[in-house]
Amino acid sequence: MVIGAAGQIGRPAVNALARDGWAVTAASRSGGRDAAWPEGVRTVRLDREDGDALARVVGGGCDVLVDMVAFGAAHARQLTALADRIGSAVVISSVSVYEDGRGRGFDTQERPDGFPEYPVPLPETQRTVAPGEATYSTRKVALERELLAAGDRLPATVLRAGAVHGPHCRSPRELYFVKRNLDGRGRRVLAYGGASRFHPASVHNLAELIRLAAARPGSRVLNACDAEAPTVASIAAAIDAVMGVRTETVSVDGPPPAPRVGETPWSVPRPVVVDMSAAERELGYRPVVGYADSLPETVASIADRLAGTDWRTAYPKMAQAYGDLFDYAAEDAWLGA
Structure with missing residues (x-):
């Protein structure tokens, strides 16, 4: 059973599990079906917040429950309450749970010198x-700890995902460069010398990790990212290549030189690069796609969604999270000065 099956990770995960021989029930709020799924996939509507509805969908039991949309201790308790009917679980968490030796994490990044300094790679x-x-x-940490504490009753693999990318993403970081190219912007400004690294995680590689974890039940936490963590300058160049454009890059040492200038969704003052050796060792994980190779479908998905639509309407969660990503007037004023 896959909860959140109609989302960006759920779609390829259902497909990977079904093609691996599992009889899959795809549960989502809409109850929708992806065109890529095999015919045998069963779909069902489910409100994740309704514990009674979840219990009814699980019914007599399932060998593996995959949860894309679990947030907090309450959701973990929903699952552990059904431990006698679930063989094992695979649950998505986030690399945002980490903090550094000075107590800095993603929640402190807006403070002066609040961005964490993690080891590279981050275990x-x-x-x-x-x-x-x-x-x-x-909330993700609370989720993780509840699940791991119940490991003797419900073995759960917790996957800490990085910067998720791929089609059907509601907040695709790639939007930043795709829209600029569509708008004909011939120059871009990149803070921190364009060297920022924020480890990406393809939805297809996450689906592969889910597939492997489903076949190897256990109580564990694993990082869940791509093989490589490209710099933001490399990401920009790769998107340019997919779209067939050439863009001049103006690199700026240090932070953004002016408000809304040079700051991308990947722009971080210190690298966030995780260690994937545990997943390789425990699950036999090998990425099924590299970042650059995954870009054509991502770019096409974003371009299609933007066609004739304001970007804030197409991606409201992106606008809410990042504000005005495309203040070209501010950028042109700084470049002109």
């Missing part, structure tokens, strides 16, 4: 923020 043994209900990161 699963790195400490996390405290569990709680205050933020996305603290």
Whole structure:
């Protein structure tokens, strides 16, 4: 059973599991079906917040439950309450749970010098923020700890995903460069010398990790990212190549030189690069796609969604998270000066 099957990770995960021989029930709020799924996939509507509805969908039981949309301790308890009917679980978490030796994490990044300084690569043994209900990161930690504490009753693989990318993403970071190219912007400004690295995670590689974890039940936490962590300058160049354009890059040492100038969704002052050796060792994980090779379908998906539509209407969550990503007037004023 896959909860959140109609989402960006759920779609390829259902496909990977079904083609691996599993009889899959795809549960989502819409109850929709992806055209790529095999005919044998069963679909069902489910409100993730309704524990009784979840229990009814699980019914007499399932060998594996994959949860894309679990947030917080309450969702973990929904699953552990059904431990006698679930063989094992695979649950998506996030690399945002980590904090550095000075207590800095994703929740402190807006403070002066608040961005964390993680080891490179970042292992699963790195400490996390405290569990709680205050933020996305603290809720994910609470989710993880509830599940791991119940490992003797419900083996659960927790996958800490990085910067998720691929089609059907509601907040695709690639939008930043795709839209600029569509708008004919011939120059771009990149802060931090264009060297920022924020480890991406293809939906197809996450689906592969889910497929492997489903076949190897256990109580564990694993990083879940691509093989490589390209710089933001490399990402920009790769998107240019897919779209057949050439763009001049103006690199700026240090932070953005002016508000809304040089800051991309990947722009971080220190690298976020995770260690994938545990997933390789415990699951036999090998990425099924590289970042650059995955871009054509991502770019096409974004371009199609933007066609004739304001970007804030097409991607409201992106606008909410990042504000005005495309302040060309501010950029031109700085470049002119």
